[in-house]
Amino acid sequence: MFRLDDLDERIVSALQRDGSLSSAALAEVVNASPASCWRRVKALEEAGILGPTVRIVKPESLGRGLDVFCQIRMKSQDAAARMDFQRVLEAEPTILEVYSISGEWDYLLHLAVRGMADYEEILMHRILAHHSVAQASSVFALRRVKHTNVVPV
Amino acid sequence: MFRLDDLDERIVSALQRDGSLSSAALAEVVNASPASCWRRVKALEEAGILGPTVRIVKPESLGRGLDVFCQIRMKSQDAAARMDFQRVLEAEPTILEVYSISGEWDYLLHLAVRGMADYEEILMHRILAHHSVAQASSVFALRRVKHTNVVPV
DNA sequence: CAGAAGGTGAAATGAATGTTTCGTCTTGAT
DNA sequence: ATCAAGACGAAACATTCATTTCACCTTCTG
Incomplete structure (x- = not known):
C-alpha cells in the first residue's frame, strides 16, 4: 500500500x-x-490513488432535478440472478449509484430523473420488470443539502 | 434556459x-x-451547465472503504434547528452527501468512513450529539456495485 | 429575393504546459 | 560517521495549448 x-x-x-x-x-x-x-x-x-479527471455537471442543469433513492428486495439471492440484475442497473444511465446493502433490503439505488413520470416509467419498466425483483421502496429528495466528491485525506 | x-x-x-x-x-x-x-x-x-473540473479519488484508496447511509429524524422541524444541524453536516468531511427527504425520515446522509469504529465515533459525537436529532438508522454498504458522476444528457 | 445575424473551420499568435536533465540536499542504514 | 539511494528545485526544451481573426456559409426575417 x-x-x-x-x-x-x-x-x-x-x-x-x-x-x-x-x-x-x-x-x-x-x-x-x-x-x-x-x-x-x-x-x-x-498507484491508482488519483483517478480520472472529470467535469461536474449538476443534474438539474440537464433537467434531471429529481433525486430518488430506491431500495430493492430480491426474490432470491442466487448469484446468476444478481449478476443479471446488476447488468440491467449498469445499463440504465439515470441510475448513478448502486450499493448492495445490509439490513432489510438488498440494494440501494440512487437515480437522477426528470420528474415523477420519468421515474415511474423507469421503476416499472427497468427495475420492477426484472424477474428477480420482489419489492421496491422509493424515497424522494426534497432538497440536495450537501453534495461533494471530495474524500477527506 | x-x-x-x-x-x-x-x-x-x-x-x-x-x-x-x-x-x-x-x-x-x-x-x-x-x-x-x-x-x-x-x-x-x-450558462452554468459545465461545472468545475475535479479529480476522482476512490474512497477506498484513502482508507475510507466503508459507505454508510444514515437516516435521521429530527425532534422539531423548526427552521433554526435545521439550519444549525445542516451547518454541522457541512463541516463534517466524511459526510459526502445530504438530502432532505420524503417519508418517515427527515434526512438521508451518505458517508465514507474508515470502518465501524470510525463511524461509531462520528455518529455519536457529530450527529446524535446534536440537540435536535431524535433518531438515526444506519445502513451499511456491502459493496459498491455502480458509481458514476455522469448525468445522462 | 435580399440581407442581417450568427455559427463555422482554418490559420496565426504568443503564452503556458509537460517533461527531462543536472547538481545539490536530505535521509536512513550500516 | 559514512555511504548509497532517492527526492529536491532550477533551468532548459520542444510541444501543445488557449485564444483571436477572418472569410465563408447557413439560416432565418422581412
Missing part, C-alpha cells in the same frame, strides 16, 4: 477540488516545485 | 467522462473544429 506524506495529501486534496490545476499552479497551492508536483502526481496516478 | 443541440450534448457527455480533454482532443471526439468546441465550452461554462 502507498504511503502518503503531507505533500501528497495536499496534492490529492487540491486536485480533488480543482483537477484543472497545472503543475505550476499546483506547486504554488501546495508549496513545492512544479517538477516535484509533476513527479508525485504521476506516482499517485500510477 | 439554455437549449443544447447535438454537438453541445456530445461535448457535455465527453467532458463528463474526461475533463482533461483539450479543445483539439475534444474536437476530434465530437467531430467539430477546435475553435467551435472552445467557444461552446465557454458558453456552457457561463
